[in-house]
Amino acid sequence: MTPAQISAGQEALESAHFQLDSAAERLGLDDGLRAMLATPRRSLTVAVPVRREDGSMDVVQGFRVQHNVSRGPAKGGIRFHPATDIHEVTALAMWMTWKCALVGIPYGGAKGGVAVDPAGYTTRELERLTRRYVNEILPLIGPDKDIPAPDVGTDEQTMAWIMDTYSVNAGYAVPGVVTGKPMPLGGSLGRAGATSRGVQIAALSALGRSPEGVTVAVQGFGKVGAGAAQYLADAGCKVVAVSDVTGAVYAPDGLDVAGLRAWVAESGQVRGYRDADALGLDELLELDVDLLVPAALEGAITEANAPRIRARLIVEGANGPTTPEADRVLAANGTTIVPDILANAGGVIVSYLEWVQNIQACSWSESQIERKLRDMMESAYGEVKSVAAERDLTLREAAHVIGVGRVAEAHRMRGLYP
Ligand code: NAD
Secondary structure, three states, X not given: OOHHHOOHHHHHHHHHHHHHHHHHHHHOOOHHHHHHHXXXXXXXXXXXXXXXXXOOEEEEEEEEEEEEOOOOOEEEEEEEOOOOOXXXXXXXXXXXXXXHHHOOOOOEEEEEEEOOOHHHOOHHHHHHHHHHHHHHHOOOOEOOOEEEEEOOOOOHHHHHHHHHHXXXXXXXXXXXHOOOOOHHHOOOOOOOOHHHHHHHHHHHHHHOOOOOOOEEEEEOOOHHHHHHHHHHHHOOOEEEEEEEOOEEEEOOOOOOHHHHHHHHHHHOOOOOOOOOEEEOHHHHHOOOXXXXXXXXXXXXXXXXXXXXXXXXXXXXXXOOOEOHHHHHHHHHOOOEEEOHHHHOOHHHHHHHHHHHHHHHOOOOOHHHHXXXXXXXXXXXXXXXXXXXXXXXXXXXXXXXXXXHHHHHHHHHHHOOOO
């Protein structure tokens, strides 16, 4: 494979390693500890055979990677996407480790994936696929070991099937094995919109001025992007453009986000929304807006398009949307980036709150959840901002120094067995 042919997953993993190396250098970590932090503790690839409706069988690949478990059980979403591979899942697991440490929740980092396009499967096929995948990774997961959650291409229903499959194997109900569940199965109030709410909190903190009239473009109109667009509009921002994989829509006077969400619920895509103009996917990223929220996949902002990005503030709803080369270009242009491990941490924060409710068999009100989420996001944002100012770092560099530093400290305190 020539360098030009490396997969998106390999590129994501290279970015993750670059960020770790830079933080390790700043923290003065020794080579052994660096190697420990660069290497996933457990990495499992499984074959997932699926019976199709016509009686034929597909066999797809599934993955679960536990990057680090020094601070607590592994935690991370499960992605259903055709391009997912072991490299991408490893990078996402590594980012989860730093994210949990950064926001101060007692988890390590994990991620899972199945290389499949969920749009090409019926609901019954997806249920069979999910259950079989869970069965294959069963030795790794559990409420004290590794707790999955939704990510790209998965949702509450997927989590319900995971909870059921695990519970049937255990012989009793185990709600704490998974987060992002439906409410009747032990889900938490506020979890569905938590990542988006966290993006809003991070964006408003970084804006440092009234959100009234601030123009916003959002890439990706899924669970994170649509909610972020809604919360930002609710706060007074003017969301002028959004995209999904099918296309982008643009309304310079501001989109009616609720109307657009209703259109997407009906049609399955943003394209064709009647109160807006069509826009190219790349054009959306380069719009002259105050705030850009990438909320789709990794590698959206690269060295190639970074010089054309005009937003002064980028708040990363997605994991890994900006490559290290693009980071350099944007920093030189004076663009502020609130990095993924901070900006999208609202999801894992409320996942943690859901898990605590599950294992304590209690439930908290929506306002309690919202308050805890806001406190944790604002406190993490404040820490990142002050480390960045003290050490003359970008917000991403500062966030990694804090996250990697806390995991390194946990390793030092635990020592090495045997
Ligand atoms: P999702 O599957 O609900 O939505 C993904 C959206 O991105 C869809 O609208 C899809 O059409 C769109 N998309 C894909 N490729 C695109 C492209 N090239 N251009 C424009 N849009 C494109 O997934 P999600 O849960 O919203 O996750 C989005 C991102 O947020 C991922 O990076 C994920 O890892 C990250 N994230 C998700 C959560 C969560 O709680 N769901 C938490 C933290 C981080």
